[in-house]
Amino acid sequence: MNKISLIIQREYFTRVRKKMFLITTLVVPIVMIAFYVLILFLSKSDSSEKQRIAIIDDANLFNGKITSSNKNLTFQFIHNETEQSFLKKFNAAGFQSFLFIPHSIDATTNKNFVLHSEKAVNLSIMDDIESLINDAIRSRVLIANGINPVEFEKNSTNAQLDNVIDTEKGAQKSFTEIAYLISFVCGFLIYIMMMSYGTQVMRGVSEEKTNRIAEVIVSSVKPFELMVGKIIGIGAVGITQFLIWIVLLFLLQAAIPMIYPDVTNQINNAALDNKEGVMALNSILQGVSALPMLKIVSFFLFYFVGGYLLYASIFAAIGSVVSEDHQEAQQLVMPVLMPIIVGFVIMSKAVDNPNSTEAVIGSIFPFTSPIVMMGRITADVPLWQTILSMSLLMATIIIFTWFTAKVYRTGILMYGKKVSWKEILKWAFKKN
Amino acid sequence: MNLVELHNVRKYFSSQKAVDDISFNIKAGSIFGLLGPNGAGKTTLIRMITGIFYPDSGNVLFNGKEFDALTHHRNIGYMPEERGLYKKMKIGEQALYLAQLKGMSKQDALKNIKEWFVKFEMETWWNKKVEDLSKGMSQKLQFVTTVLHQPSLIILDEPFSGLDPVNANLIKEEIFNLAKNGATIIFSTHRMEQVEEICDQIVLVNQGKKILDGSVDAVKQDFKENIFKIGLQSTQKAIQTDLFEIVQQLPEALLIKLKHHVSTNEVLQHFISNDFSIQSFQEVLPSLNDIFIKLVEDSSSARQFQNIN
Numbered sequence: 107m108n109k110i111s112l113i114i115q116r117e118y119f120t121r122v123r124k125k126m127f128l129i130t131t132l133v134v135p136i137v138m139i140a141f142y143v144l145i146l147f148l149s150k151s152d153s154s155e156k157q158r159i160a161i162i163d164d165a166n167l168f169n170g171k172i173t174s175s176n177k178n179l180t181f182q183f184i185h186n187e188t189e190q191s192f193l194k195k196f197n198a199a200g201f202q203s204f205l206f207i208p209h210s211i212d213a214t215t216n217k218n219f220v221l222h223s224e225k226a227v228n229l230s231i232m233d234d235i236e237s238l239i240n241d242a243i244r245s246r247v248l249i250a251n252g253i254n255p256v257e258f259e260k261n262s263t264n265a266q267l268d269n270v271i272d273t274e275k276g277a278q279k280s281f282t283e284i285a286y287l288i289s290f291v292c293g294f295l296i297y298i299m300m301m302s303y304g305t306q307v308m309r310g311v312s313e314e315k316t317n318r319i320a321e322v323i324v325s326s327v328k329p330f331e332l333m334v335g336k337i338i339g340i341g342a343v344g345i346t347q348f349l350i351w352i353v354l355l356f357l358l359q360a361a362i363p364m365i366y367p368d369v370t371n372q373i374n375n376a377a378l379d380n381k382e383g384v385m386a387l388n389s390i391l392q393g394v395s396a397l398p399m400l401k402i403v404s405f406f407l408f409y410f411v412g413g414y415l416l417y418a419s420i421f422a423a424i425g426s427v428v429s430e431d432h433q434e435a436q437q438l439v440m441p442v443l444m445p446i447i448v449g450f451v452i453m454s455k456a457v458d459n460p461n462s463t464e465a466v467i468g469s470i471f472p473f474t475s476p477i478v479m480m481g482r483i484t485a486d487v488p489l490w491q492t493i494l495s496m497s498l499l500m501a502t503i504i505i506f507t508w509f510t511a512k513v514y515r516t517g518i519l520m521y522g523k524k525v526s527w528k529e530i531l532k533w534a535f536k537k538n
Numbered sequence: 539m540n541l542v543e544l545h546n547v548r549k550y551f552s553s554q555k556a557v558d559d560i561s562f563n564i565k566a567g568s569i570f571g572l573l574g575p576n577g578a579g580k581t582t583l584i585r586m587i588t589g590i591f592y593p594d595s596g597n598v599l600f601n602g603k604e605f606d607a608l609t610h611h612r613n614i615g616y617m618p619e620e621r622g623l624y625k626k627m628k629i630g631e632q633a634l635y636l637a638q639l640k641g642m643s644k645q646d647a648l649k650n651i652k653e654w655f656v657k658f659e660m661e662t663w664w665n666k667k668v669e670d671l672s673k674g675m676s677q678k679l680q681f682v683t684t685v686l687h688q689p690s691l692i693i694l695d696e697p698f699s700g701l702d703p704v705n706a707n708l709i710k711e712e713i714f715n716l717a718k719n720g721a722t723i724i725f726s727t728h729r730m731e732q733v734e735e736i737c738d739q740i741v742l743v744n745q746g747k748k749i750l751d752g753s754v755d756a757v758k759q760d761f762k763e764n765i766f767k768i769g770l771q772s773t774q775k776a777i778q779t780d781l782f783e784i785v786q787q788l789p790e791a792l793l794i795k796l797k798h799h800v801s802t803n804e805v806l807q808h809f810i811s812n813d814f815s816i817q818s819f820q821e822v823l824p825s826l827n828d829i830f831i832k833l834v835e836d837s838s839s840a841r842q843f844q845n846i847n
Contacts (some may be wrong), residue, residue, distance in 0.1 A: 218548055314624075318620040
């Protein structure tokens with residue numbers, strides 16, 4: 107035990123003290139935040155652009171009256187001009203674009219509207235103008251049918267639908283977006299852990315093998331201890347990195363308003379402008395508190411650790427088998443990566459449909475369950491499926507660690523030979 | 539008192555009888571030479587002695603007890619032929635780590651490392667990395683890490699390869715020192731002149747079998763071919779006799795091979811009575827190199843693959 111802890115310490119500290127670790131750990135959250143800020147600034151600068159738009163309203167759709175909620179848009183009706191004649195003048199007259207509404211509007215398709223401009227028009231402006239046209243057409247249709255559009259607007263209802271999930275534990279509101287987000291983040295973290303730290307285990311093992319230090323070490327400790335120490339040590343590096351990221355993201359998020367007060371105003375304005383924004387913020391908080399967080403966290407931890415252990419031991423065995431040849435490693439790694447990727451795909455679908463057949467199977471099959479189960483944790487997973495999935499995963503970890511340890515102890519001392527899957531299996535089943 | 543005993547040890551791999559029924563004993567405090575051509579099974583034997591492999595059958599006794607990796611790891615220092623150290627790790631930390639893996643406390647390990655680093659003039663290396671060292675330097679470091687934890691059994695696989703004569707001598711001195719202080723040393727090599735110089739006892743393995751076992755002197759006695767070197771003032775005079783054959787004629791000496799049942803006195807008598815002026819007379823013992831080649835050359839130089847069931 108003491109020796110394993112020595113190995114864990116070495117694996118952990120040699121990695122954590124590396125410059126690369128520091129750089130990736132610090133740079134990634136900063137880059138993420140920087141992107142976030144950049145996007146905010148870009149969206150701000152886009153919408154502040156003033157647009158003067160000319161309208162030739164041959165159909166008299168707007169009755170010479172137009173008001174937009176977007177304060178950056180100003181409209182002016184042009185008379186005594188045709189589409190063709192004004193086309194050459196609108197820019198000189200100080201308009202960025204002009205809208206042409208032909209005399210006869212096709213009531214069914216409503217497709218013959220054209221916005222002429224010198225430069226491509228921003229999509230949000232297009233949206234604004236489109237909705238103005240739609241409103242005008244609707245008013246006209248309503249009037250034609252003897253309905254006062256103002257009365258109609260006053261009496262139109264705005265129903266809001268909440269999905270309530272009823273279980274034995276009582277009614278719960280469903281917060282699909284929040285659930286989606288949590289599932290996705292959990293699944294993604296497990297995916298990253300398996301992919302990047304699993305392959306780090308592989309590289310570490312094959313480094314020990316090609317450095318020929320493995321033989322020195324296994325004359326002091328059991329190969330199994332070396333393998334376990336490495337897997338735990340590297341896993342701890344991964345957890346350290348994730349924790350630092352979470353703390354840094356949290357701190358940066360808190361620090362940004364102090365450095366750039368503009369940004370917070372921006373967010374607040376956006377929220378005030380848009381009632382939905384405020385509601386979204388409220389429902390995030392509400393959603394998080396409504397979800398069974400304890401269950402989610404414990405599921406996440408179980409599958410995070412389990413998934414990593416399973417794949418790390420497989421990667422360790424592969425690392426012990428290959429020598430310097432990276433191409434050889436690639437060939438052996440491919441079939442191992444497949445279930446991880448498939449699991450990720452199933453997970454992203456399981457979020458929408460947590461009880462579909464593939465989600466259920468994927469969350470029970472031990473090679474995909476750590477990721478797929480994350481797609482289902484915000485929904486209610488039947489108890490038998492949970493128990494089956496967890497015990498299958500644990501059994502697989504035990505069996506696989508046993509096999510991979512055998513492959514590992516043969517592999518790390520074997521040089522210069524290209525090894526096939528068949529041979530690896532032979533080592534695994536060989537009596538010792 | 540034997541430190542290590544191998545009894546009918548066997549290890550078969552899928553296509554090789556790597557070690558096929560080998561037994562021998564290693565006396566405590568001796569320097570033991572494990573010899574054999576490439577692929578003879580030396581490394582497999584060593585790996586069984588160090589507990590890296592378990593024998594398929596037979597047993598390995600350490601200090602009279604069945605080998606047990608957990609308790610005996612501490613007492614063994616192994617320097618494999620394929621040298622290995624963590625390239626990116628600082629040298630001091632690396633030595634400390636390896637010593638701690640052998641079960642030393644941190645203080646003891648640090649004390650020993652400092653002593654050895656002073657002895658080998660490596661004090662300035664502490665914060666350097668292995669990748670900064672030359673081949674010879676890392677060889678020295680490897681030797682230090684092998685003997686740091688004061689093992690009672692030290693196994694050195696080709697310890698001098700890649701060393702210049704000065705450093706080779708330094709290590710050789712240390713090997714003698716360690717043996718004098720009670721450590722047992724297994725020395726695996728195919729460099730026979732080193733074996734003659736260093737080893738007390740040797741075992742020669744070939745194709746997984748032991749073909750020779752004994753002290754260096756005894757082995758030489760066993761393989762002597764009754765060849766003598768006689769120094770003469772002149773070797774020009776014709777010699778006709780049934781007592782011996784001339785193996786080689788040198789300007790002032792003859793190498794002669796005595797026939798069976800011929801005593802050295804008879805031979806000398808012959809030279810004296812024929813008026814030769816004798817200046818020296820001594821027996822020529824075969825070198826280990828000759829014995830090695832003689833024993834091994836009959837077998838095909840490369841091992842053949844075979845099916846083991």
